[in-house]
Amino acid sequence: MSPLDRTAIGLLLLPVPAVLAILVGTDALAAGPAAIGALSALGGIALGVARLRGRLAEARQIESLNEAELHEEFVRQSRLAESYEMILDAIPEPLLVLRRDRRVLHANRAIVDLLGHDPIDADLTAAIRHPEVIAATAAVLAGQVEARTIEFQRGGAIEQSLVARLVGLPKGRTDGPAAVLVLHDLTLIRKAMEMRADFVANVSHELRTPLTAIVGMIETLRGPAKKDAEARERFLAMMEEQGSRMTRLVGDLLSLSQIQANEHTRPTDSVRIQDILPTVARMLEPHAEKKKVAFAIEADSDLPAVLGDADQLQQAFQNLMHNAVKYGRDGSVIRVVARREGGDGIAVSVIDQGEGIPEQHLPRLTERFYRVDKARSRSLGGTGLGLAIVKHIVTRHQGRLAIESEIGVGSTFTVSLPVKREGIARD
């Protein structure tokens, strides 16, 4: 504060009469005309001082008003910037806001997660290097186009299919936002599309093989084997076999789609696994007899019930125990062990003494139509859908399927299921 300011403030703090009294002395008011002249001169000074006081008060008011306003404006701007960042971070798509010089003004949380680093203030190439995206960004930033969409692949541990959408913003400050780049991850959609195409191709292939065989046999029966009674019988038996294979395939496809359709509704029956296992073993008896294998079921009668769909669980164990018969060793024993697991689950293991499954196939066994040995599975009448059905049934029951196998020793397929707790059935 300057000395002048201090004086002014000092004066302003005192009422005008007091100032006058100081200036002329207390006796001045009782003095003659000279004193009156002096007094009027002093009155002028007083007026001037009053004006000054008014102006200073005004200035102070404006100054303090500006300060308050400035503070308010500062708070408002910070809040705006904060909410702008919060909104951008809440957007699930990876997003960059670019300046006109292609530097990153803001990178939202999704893109920081995707890149593994924050590219703030860096050039766009620190985030995306793809030449087409860079060229599109240049065009948008130069105002040649309003928006551009580029599809590109991003390498890494897992290759991603991404779409970059670039939108230019109205021209503003040079260091302000000039364009927005949003990424859409199409990897899952692309994968789902690929899987659907694969599935259609697989189903067509699985159906075409028996159909081609049947058509071929009909031609033979009409032509070269027309009068050959023995050949006719043989061909008819083969046609029946191919026909029932197609029926099985269509049946398995239907049950798979049914299971998938209600995979998200929880089953509500109370199912005793220890009752299901002997039923399945009886149903598989004809197959077991052919291979001279026997089932040894080890399940306590007091195992707790599971919350499940009895038909589906029966189908799941039938598929697993049938596999054990098909791929197990002739004349061996297949153990089926049901036991308590942890505090609130049971685990059922189907243990065979087959040749085992090479490790690299294990993760893919539950894929539809996946077989270790295609020709062998087909010759055994398999559709390659059995384990896919098991997996979906187990998923619907909120359980787990674990596969262990040792070459030359055998395989163990274990289904873990949560037990039924009081009250859950009515949830």
Ligand SMILES: Nc1ncnc2c1ncn2[C@@H]1O[C@H](COP(=O)(O)OP(=O)(O)OP(=O)(O)O)[C@@H](O)[C@H]1O
């Ligand atoms: N216990 C097992 N031992 C060895 N290999 C097995 C066993 N269970 C399954 N596999 C392998 O896993 C593949 C897939 O089994 P999955 O049950 O899905 O089909 P599948 O048995 O060929 O036909 P199906 O649809 O009639 O069951 C089989 O083709 C086989 O190669």
Ligand SMILES: [Mg+2]
């Ligand atoms: Mg099977």
